[in-house]
Amino acid sequence: MNGLLAKLRSPWGLRLSAWLLGAVFLAAALPKIADPPGFAEALHAYRLLPDAMLAPLALFLPWLELLAALALITGLARRSAALVALTLLAVFMGALAINLARGNPVDCGCFGASPVVRSVAERLRGMRLDLLRDALLALIALPVLLAPHRTDT
């Protein structure tokens, strides 16, 4: 475990972590940027936000993800991007956890609107997997955030 941590915190480990995180955020941002109404609908299903906030957030959030992804990949403002990514992941996990606790089956909407209609059980299982994925991504983001700046490319 210590060996793995050391590898993650090595310059190349950090670089790879940032690239992986950036790639995931890029993949998440693009379909949502292409279809904001679909993302607004997904956000509505979470039942956490007032209606007036759905459209602005559906427009803004994917671009924030995209820019954080680009920053992580290029290394420009990498630690700040990691902080943004980590904050977003924490918010996503909170939203998923609240709805899991409520038993409200939502389509994650993480990578754009779901193309197929899924059953309640499928969606609840999907939410648990999404939660697990977000936790893993947060673990990857943490060393990038905490790394000193000399590791920048």
Next chain:
Amino acid sequence: MRRGWHPVLEIPALAAVALLCAWISNRAASPTRRLSWLPQRTTLPLVEPAPPMPIPAPAVSTQAATSPAKQHLETPAKAKQAPPPESADWDPAALLARYPPLKDQPYVELDGDEARWLQLHGALILDARRSEVYAAGHILGARCLPVWEDGLSAKIAALQAAKADPLLPTIVYCAGGDCEDSHILAQKLWMAGFRNLRVYTGGYPDWTARGWPVSRGEAP
């Protein structure tokens, strides 16, 4: 390039650029992929819902003459003024007799058989799903009012301009299951003065499962 870390500068800068990009890309987006930043107003055109539109008498009489023939399906416009020109037996009296305007609630839920009866008698049908989904297949005669896309207020205003009678039963549907779009649209229509809204909860999947007529493309 840099020494140290400046999150206080970098994060707001990131957010500001994101906001700018979002604004530009939203302006450039096609109408079906656009959102309005501020809540859209769907207010009543009048304080009270408009009085029932005078029913175009000739349309009713010609319908009465042709209706026993029962050749309704897929017949194009017959009466230009009637709100649902594509529908079969445009019979507002029958519609009102069976489905009077609602007094204390925005909408009532409806099952497939009732929706079919209303469709056959020429009730206005509104599809709350996305435009693309509508184009892929919708209830014959339904109009496209995607609740999540920009321009919904304009579409509701257009309905009112086309003299859709707010007191006649109007069906709203979406994708069935736990799809909420039809309820959201019904709420907005109620705000706009519609007083006889019926949410077809089974929605499009129920309709197609029963083999009832559908239409593809952008026309109702």
